[in-house]
Amino acid sequence: MHESSSHHSLRNEEKRVLLGITGGIAAYKVAELAHTLSQSAVTVQTVMTRSACQFITPLTFQSLTGNPVHTELWESNASGSMTHINLSREVDVIMVAPASADFIAKLAHGIADDLLSTLCLARNCPLMIAPAMNRQMWENPATQRNLAMLRSDGIRIVGPANGIQACGEVGMGRMVEPTELAEAIITFWQNKHLLINKKIVITAGPTFEAIDPVRGLTNKSSGKMGYAIAQAAVEAGANVTLVSGPTDLTPPAVDKFVAVISANEMLTAVQYEIPSTDVFIGVAAVADYRVATMSAQKIKKTNHNLTLELTPNPDILMTIATASDPPFCVGFAAETENLLENAQAKRIKKRLPLMVANWAQNAIGSDDNELILLDDQGEHILPRAPKLEQARHLIQHISTFFKP
CATH class of the missing domain: 3.40.50.1950 (Flavin prenyltransferase-like)
Structure with a gap:
C-alpha cells in the first residue's frame, strides 16, 4: 500500500x-x-x-x-x-x-x-x-x-x-x-460500517435429536465457524442474532443469543426472527434425521439388534430461502466428495444467492478453514486461514450485495 x-x-x-x-x-x-x-x-x-x-x-x-x-x-x-x-x-x-x-x-x-x-x-x-x-x-x-x-x-x-x-x-x-x-x-x-443497521440471523453448531432421555443423534460440529461469523458481523456494525445448537463456546457480544437443541427448535427460533431480517446465514450442521418416536424411558440394552425409525428433519435454509420475500440467504455446504458439484447443486436447489463450500474433513472442529464462495459471478477462493479471518472476508463479500 x-x-x-x-x-x-x-x-x-x-x-x-x-x-x-x-x-x-x-x-x-x-x-x-x-x-x-x-x-x-x-x-x-x-x-x-x-x-x-x-x-x-x-x-x-x-x-x-x-x-x-x-x-x-x-x-x-x-x-x-x-x-x-x-x-x-x-x-x-x-x-x-x-x-x-x-x-x-x-x-x-x-x-x-x-x-x-x-x-x-x-x-x-x-x-x-x-x-x-x-x-x-x-x-x-x-x-x-x-x-x-x-x-x-x-x-x-x-x-x-x-x-x-x-x-x-x-x-x-x-x-x-x-x-x-x-x-x-x-x-x-x-x-x-459495512453492514450498519442490517439485521443478520446466524445459525451455528450442531443439533441434538433425542432418542430417549439420555441418548441422541448429533454430529461433530464445534460451532466455531458460526460463532466467528457472528463476531465478524458485529464488527461490521450489524444487529446480530445468533441461534446456536449445543456447543462449548462462549458467544460473542451479539445483540441476541438463542440457545436451542433440536432442528425443530432451531427452525422455530429462526422463523421468529426472519420477518425483520436482512441476511440469514445458515452455518449450523443441522441433523438431517430425527427418530420418528422418542422413547419416554431409557432404552435398555439387550443382545438383539436395535432398529430405529428415522424421519427427515426440516431443511431450515430451504424453508427460509424459498418462502415469499426471503432475506438474503447464505448457505454452507460441508462435503466429503465432489465439493463444487455438490455445493453448486445445493445452491441452485435452495435458490441461494451465495453458497459457502468447504471440505468437511478439514473444517469440522478445526480452528482454520479453506472456503470457496459460490455466487452468480462464479467461484471466489479464500485460502486456508483462521476461521475468524475467513468470517471477516465472508462478511465483506456479503456486504457487496448491499452496495447501491
Missing part, C-alpha cells in the same frame, strides 16, 4: 489510534507505521513498555506523532485523571506492534502489571496485535494456546510473516511490514 492510498482512505474522517509498543527488535519498524498514520491525518497516541524503550526511544515517537509518549502506569498527571482508563477511551482502536510472546500471554490471562497491559484490559475499543518473536517461541504450544484464546475473545491478530529473523533463523514469527499494519487498520475502519 502506497502512502498516498492511505491518505485517500482516511482523509475524510478523523481517526485515533493508540500504538502499543512492546520489547522487540521490530519496534524500530513501528516508527514507520506511526509516520504513515500521522501523515494520513490520524491522531496517534503511543504507549511503550519499559522493554520497548530499550530498543527505540520515546522521543522518536513523540517527534513523529506530535503527541507525548506514555511509559509508566503511575506517571504524574496534573488533572488527576487515570491514564490507563482515559487513553483507551480517547481512541478508536489499539494496535500493539510488536506484540511479544510475553505480552500475548498477559493479554490471554488478563494480567495488568504495566500501563499498556492495564489499558488493554480496561479498553472499550477494538484491539489488534502484530506478533513478533523467534520462530520457536511462536511455535511453542503455550503461545499457540494463548493466541487461540485471543482469537476467541475477538482480538484481531495481524501476521506474523515467514522470513529471516533478527536471531538469524528463518521461519514464522517475523512482524509484518508497517504498510501491511496500516492496511489492516484501514480495513478495520472500512469494515466497521
Whole structure:
C-alpha cells in the first residue's frame, strides 16, 4: 500500500489510534507505521513498555506523532485523571506492534502489571496485535494456546510473516511490514460500517435429536465457524442474532443469543426472527434425521439388534430461502466428495444467492478453514486461514450485495 492510498482512505474522517509498543527488535519498524498514520491525518497516541524503550526511544515517537509518549502506569498527571482508563477511551482502536510472546500471554490471562497491559484490559475499543518473536517461541504450544484464546475473545491478530529473523533463523514469527499494519487498520475502519443497521440471523453448531432421555443423534460440529461469523458481523456494525445448537463456546457480544437443541427448535427460533431480517446465514450442521418416536424411558440394552425409525428433519435454509420475500440467504455446504458439484447443486436447489463450500474433513472442529464462495459471478477462493479471518472476508463479500 502506497502512502498516498492511505491518505485517500482516511482523509475524510478523523481517526485515533493508540500504538502499543512492546520489547522487540521490530519496534524500530513501528516508527514507520506511526509516520504513515500521522501523515494520513490520524491522531496517534503511543504507549511503550519499559522493554520497548530499550530498543527505540520515546522521543522518536513523540517527534513523529506530535503527541507525548506514555511509559509508566503511575506517571504524574496534573488533572488527576487515570491514564490507563482515559487513553483507551480517547481512541478508536489499539494496535500493539510488536506484540511479544510475553505480552500475548498477559493479554490471554488478563494480567495488568504495566500501563499498556492495564489499558488493554480496561479498553472499550477494538484491539489488534502484530506478533513478533523467534520462530520457536511462536511455535511453542503455550503461545499457540494463548493466541487461540485471543482469537476467541475477538482480538484481531495481524501476521506474523515467514522470513529471516533478527536471531538469524528463518521461519514464522517475523512482524509484518508497517504498510501491511496500516492496511489492516484501514480495513478495520472500512469494515466497521459495512453492514450498519442490517439485521443478520446466524445459525451455528450442531443439533441434538433425542432418542430417549439420555441418548441422541448429533454430529461433530464445534460451532466455531458460526460463532466467528457472528463476531465478524458485529464488527461490521450489524444487529446480530445468533441461534446456536449445543456447543462449548462462549458467544460473542451479539445483540441476541438463542440457545436451542433440536432442528425443530432451531427452525422455530429462526422463523421468529426472519420477518425483520436482512441476511440469514445458515452455518449450523443441522441433523438431517430425527427418530420418528422418542422413547419416554431409557432404552435398555439387550443382545438383539436395535432398529430405529428415522424421519427427515426440516431443511431450515430451504424453508427460509424459498418462502415469499426471503432475506438474503447464505448457505454452507460441508462435503466429503465432489465439493463444487455438490455445493453448486445445493445452491441452485435452495435458490441461494451465495453458497459457502468447504471440505468437511478439514473444517469440522478445526480452528482454520479453506472456503470457496459460490455466487452468480462464479467461484471466489479464500485460502486456508483462521476461521475468524475467513468470517471477516465472508462478511465483506456479503456486504457487496448491499452496495447501491
